[in-house]
Amino acid sequence: MDRFIIHNLFGIEGFNIAWYGVIIGCGMILATCIAAWRAQKAGYKADLIIDFVLFAVPIAIICARIYYVVFEWEYYSQDLTQIFNIRGGGLAIYGGVIGGVVTAIVFCRIQKFPLLKLMDFAMPSLLLGQIIGRWGNFVNQEAFGNVITNPKLQFFPYGVFIDELQEWHQATFFYESVSNLILFIVMMIVAKRVKKDGWMTVLYLCGYGAIRCFIEGLRADSLYLIPGVRVSQLLSAVLIGVGLGIAWGIHSGRLQSKTYKGKYLSDNVRQDGE
Template structure:
């Protein structure tokens, strides 16, 4: 399988466009379009989302890289310059999520927009982008699970054939993609109802954290803490706990809904 959609583009040697990048970009564009649609539907201008993306995109990518490098430091300790060689791979989705949330905090403080409203507008786009992005792992033949030795189980979507090792492995990238789509549907259904700010974030934390915890246990390329704890499983567990706490706080009215009257309201647009 060729991991590149275009090779030596415009006749420039080494100027390649990878399927992974195209798929990730498509997921981002679709996510932005969905967030803009939801913002307008909830009475805000699309500028709210576009202005946020200007901050979030760069921070999320940098955060995803930092996260990966920190937990794979032995691969970079002897050659620091490799940290900037992102074309070789090495972006962690949890780092991107952390960067996105940090961006939301920064954006909302600058523009005095309610943070939970902002996150709830964006969270369905995030999980949709994650579902689409996992197919980039398919094109790169990565993020797969344990080897499948039973010939009766050597079929897609249960398994995927990995050319590099000439073996069938569990298609964990596919499992997570489908699980994320399931969470996306739940979020969109609930979003149609009048729910308190923070509700969608809580559901995302619980839903994504639960699925990722179990699927991560099947993968063969996990990042480890102290060579014994899968980092993504630990964070998934913390996400679920945090989501349950957040849901209780929202349900009990401990987190108040904040009204917004600023420039991003549609009725304020001249």
């Protein structure tokens, strides 16, 4: 299919609107709405999520670009101007996740809001955005896996035909999207039953880390730290380790959210408390 939903917007030659951007944008909007809704149900104002997102999104995009450029430096070093050509592609999810987490830490420190509580609001929505965003890879014909030589396996959703290569490859973008959807459903079920903050964060870090570690091994376009060592698999292991560490902290009582009475508390909860 055509990569662009609109060609030459406002009559400007080359000013095209890509399906990838539209899909990512829709994912961000839906993810923000879900997080705001969950925050309101928990007794907080939607402004908490809106204020956080206003900082997190641009920072996450910048970090996603930096992450990609660092590990593709051999290409970008030949023409530094291409670093700023985001329209040409090159955003890494893990870079965005790192940027979002760092933003959350700084935001919570400034606003004196419990970090684990904000992370628990954000993590399911982040995963939802990834579920939707992976379909941008389908339109761009990227993030695919190994070549499929067996004609009996050359069908979607197991495989996807890549026009540029004239070959069938494993549809790893689809595998990850569906796996993330299953994890999202599990997180929503667990969210109704747990009372301590942090478990949504643990589920995301361990669950997505495991999913990405497996699927990354099937991809044909991975970023490598050194030959044979895929960056995303290494980071996946780190995510799982951090998630297990947080789980231990919550279970042992060492990680607990402090009571919050600031401006993001909903008026009804504030009145009840008074």
